[in-house]
Amino acid sequence: MSTETQNLTLVQAVRDGLRTEMQRDEDVIVLGEDVGKNGGVFRATEGLYEEFGDDRVIDTPLAESGIVGTSIGMAAYGLRPVPEIQFMGFIYPAFDQIVSHAARLRTRTRGRFTCPMVIRAPYGGGIRAPEHHSESKEAFFVHEPGLKVVIPSTPADTKGLLASAIRDPDPVIFLEPKLIYRAFREDVPTGDHTVPLGEAAVRREGSDVSVYTWGAMTRPTMEAADNLAAEGVDCEVIDLRTLSPLDRETIVDSFEKTGRAAVVHEAPRTGGLGGEITAILQEEALLYQEAPIERITGFDTPVPLYALEDYYLPSPTRIEDGIREVVDFP
Amino acid sequence: MSVFDRDPDDQIQVLDADGELVGDLPDLSDSELVALYRHMRLARHFDERAVNLQRQGRMGTYPPLAGQEAAQVGSAMALDDGDWIAPSYREHAAVHVHGLSLSDILLYWMGHGAGGWDTDANVLPAAVPIATQIPHTTGLALASKLRGEDSESPRQTGNAGDAVACAYFGDGATSEGDFHEGLNMAGVFDVPAVFVCNNNGWAISVPRERQTASPTLAGKAAAYGIDGVQVDGMDPLATYAVTRAAVEKARTPGDRSRPTLIEAVQYRFGAHTTADDPTVYRDEAEVEAWRRRDPIPRLERFLRETGRLDDDRIDDIEASIRTQVTEAIDRAEDTPRPNPDRMFADVYAEQSAELRAQQAYLHRLRDRHGDDAFLKE
Numbered sequence: 090m091s092t093e094t095q096n097l098t099l100v101q102a103v104r105d106g107l108r109t110e111m112q113r114d115e116d117v118i119v120l121g122e123d124v125g126k127n128g129g130v131f132r133a134t135e136g137l138y139e140e141f142g143d144d145r146v147i148d149t150p151l152a153e154s155g156i157v158g159t160s161i162g163m164a165a166y167g168l169r170p171v172p173e174i175q176f177m178g179f180i181y182p183a184f185d186q187i188v189s190h191a192a193r194l195r196t197r198t199r200g201r202f203t204c205p206m207v208i209r210a211p212y213g214g215g216i217r218a219p220e221h222h223s224e225s226k227e228a229f230f231v232h233e234p235g236l237k238v239v240i241p242s243t244p245a246d247t248k249g250l251l252a253s254a255i256r257d258p259d260p261v262i263f264l265e266p267k268l269i270y271r272a273f274r275e276d277v278p279t280g281d282h283t284v285p286l287g288e289a290a291v292r293r294e295g296s297d298v299s300v301y302t303w304g305a306m307t308r309p310t311m312e313a314a315d316n317l318a319a320e321g322v323d324c325e326v327i328d329l330r331t332l333s334p335l336d337r338e339t340i341v342d343s344f345e346k347t348g349r350a351a352v353v354h355e356a357p358r359t360g361g362l363g364g365e366i367t368a369i370l371q372e373e374a375l376l377y378q379e380a381p382i383e384r385i386t387g388f389d390t391p392v393p394l395y396a397l398e399d400y401y402l403p404s405p406t407r408i409e410d411g412i413r414e415v416v417d418f419p
Numbered sequence: 420m421s422v423f424d425r426d427p428d429d430q431i432q433v434l435d436a437d438g439e440l441v442g443d444l445p446d447l448s449d450s451e452l453v454a455l456y457r458h459m460r461l462a463r464h465f466d467e468r469a470v471n472l473q474r475q476g477r478m479g480t481y482p483p484l485a486g487q488e489a490a491q492v493g494s495a496m497a498l499d500d501g502d503w504i505a506p507s508y509r510e511h512a513a514v515h516v517h518g519l520s521l522s523d524i525l526l527y528w529m530g531h532g533a534g535g536w537d538t539d540a541n542v543l544p545a546a547v548p549i550a551t552q553i554p555h556t557t558g559l560a561l562a563s564k565l566r567g568e569d570s571e572s573p574r575q576t577g578n579a580g581d582a583v584a585c586a587y588f589g590d591g592a593t594s595e596g597d598f599h600e601g602l603n604m605a606g607v608f609d610v611p612a613v614f615v616c617n618n619n620g621w622a623i624s625v626p627r628e629r630q631t632a633s634p635t636l637a638g639k640a641a642a643y644g645i646d647g648v649q650v651d652g653m654d655p656l657a658t659y660a661v662t663r664a665a666v667e668k669a670r671t672p673g674d675r676s677r678p679t680l681i682e683a684v685q686y687r688f689g690a691h692t693t694a695d696d697p698t699v700y701r702d703e704a705e706v707e708a709w710r711r712r713d714p715i716p717r718l719e720r721f722l723r724e725t726g727r728l729d730d731d732r733i734d735d736i737e738a739s740i741r742t743q744v745t746e747a748i749d750r751a752e753d754t755p756r757p758n759p760d761r762m763f764a765d766v767y768a769e770q771s772a773e774l775r776a777q778q779a780y781l782h783r784l785r786d787r788h789g790d791d792a793f794l795k796e
Contacts, residue, residue: 155600162558
């Protein structure tokens with residue numbers, strides 16, 4: 090692995106990851122709406138069209154189901170398509186293709202045909218976007234066997250996880266936290282760089298409470314942890330990075346150390362991953378539990394238009410309050 | 420005149436309903452013509468036996484095809500071995516012609532996952548949601564085009580980059596978004612694809628007139644800038660000829676768009692599935708009228724009158740297909756219930772820890788209670 094690095098934003102890391110994988114493997118094909126000449130509405134594919142040409146970076150008609158369905162056919166044929174859905178809120182027309190076909194092609198053909206593809210989509214709120222541009226519906230896909238679901242929170246992880254997702258033999262839903270596409274920079278290894286799927290990262294070690302989060306919520310959670318540290322509360326922050334399969338070992342190990350837990354996600358509460366993580370802790374570490382597990386989440390409402398979205402998204406203040414509930418119990 | 424230079428309602432026919440040659444005989448040898456007949460007879464007999472198996476409780480719900488033999492066999496025989504089929508759930512004859520065994524087809528409807536995946540045939544699994552296989556076909560064809568003829572064969576295809584992908588779907592599928600999205604992209608990307616619509620006039624109980632106000636389904640091709648052709652779907656020689664022309668055009672880039680939408684006008688004699696009762700919505704007189712266009716006696720008459728078939732050969736064919744279908748049923752029924760471990764295999768290339776744990780849990784339960792505790796029968 091290279092020791093050289095580049096200082097990149099998260100969205101630049103997406104591009105660097107795509108570019109590196111396209112150079113490594115000529116079967117990797119990027120396709121979607123505006124990904125070619127325009128370089129993507131978020132510039133995630135900028136320069137790829139010029140470098141790889143219109144056989145490898147394909148501007149498609151505006152048709153989410155068609156983009157994903159076509160990618161399934163390409164993957165079955167032996168290519169490694171990386172379709173982009175412009176915003177997660179537009180993924181629903183492709184939902185049938187993803188869950189009925191991409192997720193099941195391997196099972197249904199006993200491994201004769203597989204579906205190695207990565208569906209990229211920017212997800213989440215906080216950028217003052219119009220309706221249907223702010224969704225965080227990772228739970229839909231986590232619920233579907235046959236898929237993997239990945240959400241990075243740092244530029245280096247973004248490149249490394251994206252490379253692993255593209256090399257993975259199974260379909261991966263790769264959700265990019267667009268709120269932090271350009272929020273900060275980080276040194277990212279140049280050239281070949283992978284981060285394994287299925288492994289959570291401990292972003293902050295602590296002894297009082299385990300706080301589980303991912304994607305765009307990692308930063309407000311870290312901010313809350315810093316603020317609580319000043320009050321003498323020592324948070325351990327776990328960035329799950331891969332939501333399917335979940336890294337149960339890291340989740341449980343941390344809880345066995347702290348005995349207390351909170352989950353932070355911006356997705357709606359009901360049926361969200363917070364419930365799944367709580368269930369894992371109940372099943373595997375009940376006797377370590379010293380307080381009810383707190384969920385700090387979006388509300389069970391459609392993501393509001395931006396005049397209200399700051400109330401909807403978990404803020405450092407809300408996260409701090411939730412964590413205090415856990416550490417102050419009983 | 421090319422088959423593509425016609426109006427969408429100018430239906431192509433080679434044999435009329437009485438088996439008289441009314442068009443150009445396609446380039447098929449005598450033995451290929453007899454093979455076409457044999458495949459249709461086989462499909463008809465297979466279908467009758469499959470419906471009976473379901474009635475006897477030996478098989479689950481089954482979608483019959485009788486009436487569609489010409490469209491399925493004629494079109495599938497026009498494909499080369501390396502070409503792809505993306506079927507709906509009713510193309511038992513087409514996928515068999517393309518290499519899936521009859522017993523594997525039966526096993527799928529008997530609830531086994533096996534369904535043909537030990538073969539090398541380039542056939543995607545049955546698409547049960549409607550029209551979803553159409554974008555897959557566009558993707559297969561796009562991949563074929565991108566690969567190019569000189570590229571290395573990918574492991575899972577066994578063929579290089581000049582394969583044609585062929586989708587099969589019903590008239591109801593033309594109402595779905597995936598039909599539009601798939602054909603639109605096929606036209607935009609000019610991919611080697613053939614889209615065969617088995618228009619039997621009904622989407623379960625809803626007639627074609629309630630699917631679309633378009634005068635023909637073939638005419639929809641104009642919206643995507645590709646060729647649309649209507650063919651007599653109960654004329655096996657016409658469906659062969661049209662599909663063959665579409666396959667050759669797909670494989671050879673030129674002035675015309677490579678994809679083709681073929682509307683095969685036909686009638687399915689039986690129910691939508693064995694769970695359906697068409698007498699509720701369909702007039703028996705309509706069925707009888709279409710039976711006069713039955714593709715099998717039609718081709719038989721032609722082959723007899725041109726000296727390619729006689730009673731003896733027909734008896735031989737009849738005997739051999741009966742044996743073949745009986746053997747396929749025996750093989751399927753003798754196949755033991757899959758091991759429950761099968762459920763956990765091939766969900767991912769590498770099994771997750773959680774899935775391993777769930778599999779181990781089922782093992783423990785089976786050890787504790789025995790398999791009889793789980794099985795209803």
